[in-house]
Amino acid sequence: MGTKNFKTFVLNLGGGGIIGYEVINNGNSLLETGAIIDAKSQFIYGVFIGLEGEITLSNDFSLLIKANEYYHINSDVGQFYPYAGIGLRYFLF
Template sequence: MKRYIYTLLLGVLCCTAVQAQRMLPGQKGLELSAGTLSGRQPGSNYFLGAALTVYGKSGHYQLYGLEYDREQAAYKGRYLPLETYMAEAGYSLRLLSLARKHINLNAALSAVGGYEAINRGTALLPDGALIRSEEGFIYGAGGRLSLEAWLGDRLVVVLQGRSRLLWNTSTDQFRPSAGLGLRFNF
């Protein structure tokens, strides 16, 4: 975590001389992110995501993303994979920013839908136990609070805290996470 904070601070120091126009209406960006899910087994729960952002007026933007989540549940000395494939569409509001827009604080709400797979579809375990939870389609809503630091005219580092509330799931309905992303604006 210290490494992420140092990277963010380095980015802030490097971008103080940049005075280009940013967050222009219609400007698009591609964001790649990764992070950790708070869950059962620390260190092995993670997410990977890619998102398209489309800026509107006043630095607000639309967000369209795809994400892969992987958790591991412990069972008698082995770990069962819990995988989720999700798509999301939402809107992010710029809450605060510095005068030159080097650092922004944004809040987003989104709709989420996807598919959840438990133990890669295998219900019978090697010891004869049967998984009673079912895999299937899930849906819900998500919230995100992000701190965005511009490293240049087109490069943005995104530090984010997120939570999702999912229905039709066999595992955790509330899923908080934290991550780091890199956005390139076209």
């Protein structure tokens, strides 16, 4: 029998800077309803903070649960943007 040499649960906290290009309505300023969008496509920048939990299922697999909150300083759509995800990680080596 092999030895169990791994942690069963890990919690990580992180953050950083972000930069990107925001495209609004594919560049069209007119909606199908006739409403006019006054926001423009532009480069955006900001910061984010994230929390990630990892539950080890076996020597080869772990379950990931992730939540990020993005803050876009100059976005016309909205400054705060949440992200949440769940995934399965497979270890090759």
